[in-house]
Amino acid sequence: MKKYSTLKGIKLFINGTILFVMLGLLSSVFTSLFNPDFVSIHPIVNIIFTLALVSFLLVILVNLQKVIRTIENNNSFNVKNIVHFKRISYSAFGIGILDLIVKYPGHDGNFDLLATSYGSVKPSVFVYLLFGLFTLILTEIFKQAIENKNLSKN
Incomplete structure (x- = not known):
């Protein structure tokens, strides 16, 4: 039963994060529209x-x-989860690329992995890329588990 209490906590955290992300979206849009001097790029x-x-x-x-x-x-190892993990990994890669585009221009003096006179690559880019790679590895593990499950049924 402890497993399900952990899952309830995770679900609660995900739902709270969705709410927080949506509030962040509204806040960013309103700030860009009504206080454009506060944002560093074009609104x-x-x-x-x-x-x-x-x-x-x-x-x-x-x-x-x-x-x-x-x-x-109790149906963890199914084809749908492979699709879900692929979507998660591609989204993590997308966030990494977006982070690279947004944070590359300029040099703020913080820790940089690659710095030029035009900009710098921050470590956060690699966090997203590693998360995406980790999720792709999970996808392959789930594929193998499904194949093994199907072989054991036959």
Whole structure:
């Protein structure tokens, strides 16, 4: 029964994060529109980047919810979870690329992995890329588990 209490906590955290992401979207859009001096880039560009980021985050969170549902139903190793994990990994890669685009221009003096006179690559880019790679590895593990499950049935 402890497993299900952990899953309830994870579901609660994901739902809270979805709410927080949506509030962040509203806040960013209103700040860009009504206080454009507060954002460092053009307000429309800021809104586009914010929409892209929120889209990637929502894809990750919704697919995590779907994976949790299959765990609750004791059907973890199915083809749908492979699709969910692929979507999560592609979204993580998208966030990494978006992070690279947004944070590359300029040099703020913080820790940089690659710095030039035009900009710098921050370590956060690699966190997203590693998360995406980790999720792709999980996808392959789930594929093998499904294949083994199907072989054992035959």
